[in-house]
Amino acid sequence: MALLRAEDLTIGLEIDLGSYTVTTDEIVAFARQWDPQSFHVDVEAAADSYFGEVIASGLHTLGVLQRLAVLGVYQHWDVIAGRRIRSIELTAPVTGGTTLTGTLVVEEITNRGPERALIAVRGRLHTADRPVLDAVFEMYLRRTA
Amino acid sequence: MALLRAEDLTIGLEIDLGSYTVTTDEIVAFARQWDPQSFHVDVEAAADSYFGEVIASGLHTLGVLQRLAVLGVYQHWDVIAGRRIRSIELTAPVTGGTTLTGTLVVEEITNRGPERALIAVRGRLHTADRPVLDAVFEMYLRRTA
Numbered sequence: 001m002a003l004l005r006a007e008d009l010t011i012g013l014e015i016d017l018g019s020y021t022v023t024t025d026e027i028v029a030f031a032r033q034w035d036p037q038s039f040h041v042d043v044e045a046a047a048d049s050y051f052g053e054v055i056a057s058g059l060h061t062l063g064v065l066q067r068l069a070v071l072g073v074y075q076h077w078d079v080i081a082g083r084r085i086r087s088i089e090l091t092a093p094v095t096g097g098t099t100l101t102g103t104l105v106v107e108e109i110t111n112r113g114p115e116r117a118l119i120a121v122r123g124r125l126h127t128a129d130r131p132v133l134d135a136v137f138e139m140y141l142r143r144t145a
Numbered sequence: 146m147a148l149l150r151a152e153d154l155t156i157g158l159e160i161d162l163g164s165y166t167v168t169t170d171e172i173v174a175f176a177r178q179w180d181p182q183s184f185h186v187d188v189e190a191a192a193d194s195y196f197g198e199v200i201a202s203g204l205h206t207l208g209v210l211q212r213l214a215v216l217g218v219y220q221h222w223d224v225i226a227g228r229r230i231r232s233i234e235l236t237a238p239v240t241g242g243t244t245l246t247g248t249l250v251v252e253e254i255t256n257r258g259p260e261r262a263l264i265a266v267r268g269r270l271h272t273a274d275r276p277v278l279d280a281v282f283e284m285y286l287r288r289t290a
Contacts, residue, residue, distance in 0.1 A: 034208035036215050037224060050225050058227045059211055063179035063204055070181050079182060080195050081238065082203045088230040 003078035006117030006143035009106050017068035017102030017123075022056055024096030030060040056094040061133050065123045068102045069137075078142040080116060086136035094132055100125040107136065114145040148223035151262035151288035154251050162213035162247030162268075167201055169241030175205040201239040206278050210268045213247045214282075223287040225261060231281035239277060245270040252281065259290040 024043070031040030035057035038045045046054040094100065108120035119141050125133040169188070176185030180202035183190045191199040239245065253265035264286050270278040 033212070035211045037219055039224075039226065055226065057211070058230065059204060059208055062207075066180045066202070066204055067178070074182055079184075081184065081200065082235060084235060085203065085230070085233040087232065090227060090229060093226065 001076070003142075004076055005078050006109055006111070006119060006141040009077075009109055009119065009141075011106055011109060013106040015073055015104045017065075017072045017104055019099050019101040020064045020068055021099045022060070022064065022094055022096065024054060027054050027056045027060065027094075027096055030063070031057045035059055051093050051095070053095050056098075058088070058090045058133075061090065061094050061100070061125065062088060062135065064100055065102055065125050065133055065135070069104055069121075069123055072102075073104055074139075080140040080142060082137065082139045083118065084138040086120075086138070088133070088135040090133060092127070092130050092132045094127075098127055098132075100127065100132060111143065112140070115142060116140050117143045146221070149221055150223050151254055151256070151264060151286040154222075154254055154264065154286075156251055156254060158251040160218055160249045162210075162217045162249055164244050164246040165209050165213055166244045167205070167209065167239055167241065169199060172199050172201045172205065172239075172241055175208070176202045180204055196238050196240070198240050201243075203233070203235045203278075206235065206239050206245070206270065207233060207280065209245050210247055210270050210278055210280070214249055214266075214268055217247075218249055219284075225285040225287060227282060227284045228263065229283040231265075231283070233278070233280040235278060237272070237275050237277045239272075243272055243277075245272065245277060256288065257285070260287060261285045262288045 039049050040057050102125050105122045110118045112118050120138050122136045184194050247270050250267045255263045257263050265283050267281045
């Protein structure tokens with residue numbers, strides 16, 4: 001199947017991304033490497049912390065959204081590269097066992113030169129009862145001149 | 146040593162974060178898990194791509210900055226949790242062997258209730274000859290009432 005180019009997308013297109021369940025082991029393993037703060041990596045210390053257990057690094061939560069978006073959407077698009085992530089709102093902590101469900105909406109398509117366009121997509125993750133992450137990603141896609 | 150609280154910080158405080166060298170193996174391993182786009186994970190396909198080799202996921206580059214910031218700074222601060230990341234600008238690709246050097250600047254300190262403050266810090270990564278990443282992180286710190 002040919003990859004979708006900028007001209008194949010429409011503003012307002014909304015795509016379900018499916019779900020991903022985060023485990024405590026994954027929270028700790030991710031954070032040991034990239035965000036080794038005690039409330040992410042130290043299960044015992046976190047028991048006495050503000051949240052009562054370890055919470056996922058915001059970068060980990062962002063990684064869950066990106067993984068779902070790549071497998072569900074971007075692998076079918078003719079992406080050149082990411083350019084910018086606009087404000088990333090982290091609205092609730094993610095703890096072990098949390099299932100995150102994602103959606104993606106195409107918000108902007110702007111031509112940039114004869115062969116590429118800048119696409120803005122809003123990605124969201126939520127649990128069964130509340131929003132967790134909201135971010136807008138800008139990326140370059142190929143377009144047909 | 147006691148952890149620093151919001152009242153111990155000053156706007157304009159700038160801290161060197163040191164350096165981190167990204168390898169091609171790490172670029173591919175990170176992206177396989179969190180951002181499996183071909184230009185991040187497929188070394189052979191990337192040879193024919195826009196950049197000529199695999200480039201790091203923007204999330205991976207953000208992880209490098211966060212790791213440096215935690216080890217150099219945040220582990221000495223009384224952080225409650227991250228709240229938001231403002232616009233993340235990715236201004237140059239990161240390829241295998243690239244050494245990234247970081248700095249952090251405290252930009253805002255705003256009291257939020259009797260026991261915490263919202264802190265905004267700007268983090269930057271650069272190579273020997275150009276900027277790579279610029280992002281502003283907001284996090285809650287404890288403060289003394």
